[in-house]
């Protein structure tokens with residue numbers, strides 16, 4: 072098993088072989104479908120929502136480390152950035168055997184998503200590295216809902232993040248380069 076910077080490739084490679092990556096495009100398509108089927112009963116995100124759920128969501132985002140990748144400058148600021156700047160996505164790519172990935176603008180991502188859609192998504196999503204998709208899979212339903220309510224309450228902000236770039240293709244943003252890892256899964 073090769074382990075780089077705390078990421079265990081051998082462990083993460085296993086589920087990737089069983090489950091194809093859910094591409095951003097496919098995810099958006101699926102979510103649109105859930106919305107169209109009316110599975111989500113969302114309405115006003117503030118309606119009937121206890122404040123504790125938002126507080127819990129904020130707590131989960133903080134201790135889940137989501138800002139460390141999805142909020143530009145958060146680590147450099149020692150975590151001292153206003154919530155208005157949180158989760159707006161980063162145009163610094165993470166580059167390795169999987170290609171180059173960008174921490175998605177979650178403020179926009181959540182704004183296009185229903186709460187029930189997020190619960191389904193979080194339960195099933197598999198992304199490319201270095202996103203710990205398995206963390207999302209492990210959320211309890213109530214914690215997934217709390218996380219949604221917090222990010223939804225922040226509202227949409229920022230610009231879309233650059234799209235995924237496959238291995239070997241040119242990249243025109245700064246990148247954080249990982250040491251050679253395993254080749255991308257089939």
Ligand code: HEC
Nearest residue numbers: 095098135136137140172173174175198199200201202235
């Ligand atoms: C180590 C950096 C890192 C951390 C920490 C991290 N992410 Fe990510 N996240 C990424 C990257 C990079 C992507 C893009 C992955 C891809 O393109 O397949 C991503 C993708 C996602 C997506 C997929 C969006 C889409 O368009 O399908 C969601 C949702 C997400 N992250 C939520 C979170 C949440 C919630 C947390 C905290 C629990 C978190 N992330 C922590 C780096 C990170």
